[in-house]
Amino acid sequence: MTEQSSFLLPTSKRLRIHDLVKAPENTPYAQKKKHAWDARDPALVYQTPEVTADGSICQAATIILRTKGCHWWWSSGCTFCGYFNDTRDDVTSADLHAQWEAAKKKLDQFSEVDMVKVYTSGSLLEDREIPLDFQETVLRDCHTFQKELIIESRCEQLTKEKLSWAVSHNPNFTVAIGLEAYDDEVLRFHVNKGFTTASWHRAVENLRAYGLRVKTYLMFKPPFMSEADALYHSVSWITSVAPLSDEISINPMNVQNGTVIDRLYRNGDYHPPWLWSLVEMIHLSHSALQQNNTKTRIIVHPTAGGKLRGSHNCGQCDAEVVAAIERYAVSASLEEFSGLTCECKHRWSMEIELERKMPLPLGISKHRRTSKIDKLRSP
Numbered sequence: 001m002t003e004q005s006s007f008l009l010p011t012s013k014r015l016r017i018h019d020l021v022k023a024p025e026n027t028p029y030a031q032k033k034k035h036a037w038d039a040r041d042p043a044l045v046y047q048t049p050e051v052t053a054d055g056s057i058c059q060a061a062t063i064i065l066r067t068k069g070c071h072w073w074w075s076s077g078c079t080f081c082g083y084f085n086d087t088r089d090d091v092t093s094a095d096l097h098a099q100w101e102a103a104k105k106k107l108d109q110f111s112e113v114d115m116v117k118v119y120t121s122g123s124l125l126e127d128r129e130i131p132l133d134f135q136e137t138v139l140r141d142c143h144t145f146q147k148e149l150i151i152e153s154r155c156e157q158l159t160k161e162k163l164s165w166a167v168s169h170n171p172n173f174t175v176a177i178g179l180e181a182y183d184d185e186v187l188r189f190h191v192n193k194g195f196t197t198a199s200w201h202r203a204v205e206n207l208r209a210y211g212l213r214v215k216t217y218l219m220f221k222p223p224f225m226s227e228a229d230a231l232y233h234s235v236s237w238i239t240s241v242a243p244l245s246d247e248i249s250i251n252p253m254n255v256q257n258g259t260v261i262d263r264l265y266r267n268g269d270y271h272p273p274w275l276w277s278l279v280e281m282i283h284l285s286h287s288a289l290q291q292n293n294t295k296t297r298i299i300v301h302p303t304a305g306g307k308l309r310g311s312h313n314c315g316q317c318d319a320e321v322v323a324a325i326e327r328y329a330v331s332a333s334l335e336e337f338s339g340l341t342c343e344c345k346h347r348w349s350m351e352i353e354l355e356r357k358m359p360l361p362l363g364i365s366k367h368r369r370t371s372k373i374d375k376l377r378s379p
């Protein structure tokens with residue numbers, strides 16, 4: 001064997017990097033866990049307060065279905081996405097219909113809600129993930145029940161042909177697109193999103209042409225980014241996408257098991273955002289949108305807020321700050337944050353200031369909840 005050929009595997013089937021990265025998902029433990037649940041039971045069904053398209057406060061149902069998962073994840077996948085934990089390859093149309101009926105039964109046929117959000121750990125309108133007859137059931141039922149429907153999708157499914165078919169079953173729904181970042185370099189190198197801002201623009205244009213509403217998801221602090229950069233970029237992305245979005249939902253990073261970002265986190269190379277950064281981002285983007293006279297609603301939901309794998313502060317003030325951020329998503333009033341402070345806020349602002357002054361692409365963020373003695377110890 002020559003020196004060069006010793007680097008090659010003997011067969012034509014070579015190991016790809018994402019096979020290695022996704023190894024946790026293929027462990028017997030993960031596979032057993034996945035197949036432990038009943039394919040006829042939805043993953044989660046719950047109600048929360050929401051705001052309708054005309055601005056009134058209502059109750060919304062969220063239905064998270066167990067599906068085959070996202071086709072982009074099958075071939076590559078976003079660096080932070082742990083949705084595969086809730087998926088299973090053998091879910092059929094009959095299973096999905098059973099999950100839908102179970103959700104409707106739990107929600108008393110949607111009698112107490114005005115809005116229904118249907119999440120599939122991928123794209124509802126993607127035929128490779130969701131059987132066509134089930135897509136039709138969701139669209140038609142929500143139209144028949146006269147409920148505001150929100151679904152999620154990547155960009156490539158939102159073609160004119162597909163939307164023309166969808167509006168024939170439900171002429172009035174919202175599509176939430178996980179754009180994550182309005183920056184092609186971040187999409188490619190930080191997120192591995194598999195589409196570009198140009199494809200987002202095309203999808204939005206098509207949605208508008210069919211009179212459908214657009215909700216844009218942005219990610220706060222993707223991997224390989226400092227806290228100060230995350231703050232600076234997110235405000236700029238919000239102001240850029242606002243004129244084309246009815247709503248913007250900012251998802252602060254939470255580290256999900258078995259993902260690329262999980263590896264970075266466990267290695268100490270990534271720290272989830274501070275809650276103070278989210279408060280600052282809300283203040284900055286709120287004023288920027290007011291100056292531009294843009295009415296787009298900004299929603300921030302710190303998933304796992306206050307926990308180590310979600311956005312967090314020192315541990316003392318977290319619950320109060322998370323509650324204020326959640327209230328802002330409904331009231332859109334900066335008053336929610338008045339009087340909110342803590343000793344750790346000074347430490348956060350020093351970190352941001354230092355990161356702005358020093359050329360450190362990954363930032364200086366360290367653990368926030370270690371004892372003072374541990375902080376004095378050398379690493």
Ligand code: SF4
Pocket residue numbers: 070071072073077078081082083121122154178193
């Ligand atoms: S497109 Fe969405 S569901 Fe698919 S891998 Fe990315 S984040 Fe996950």
Ligand SMILES: [Zn+2]
Pocket residue numbers: 313314315316317318342343344345
């Ligand atoms: Zn604090």
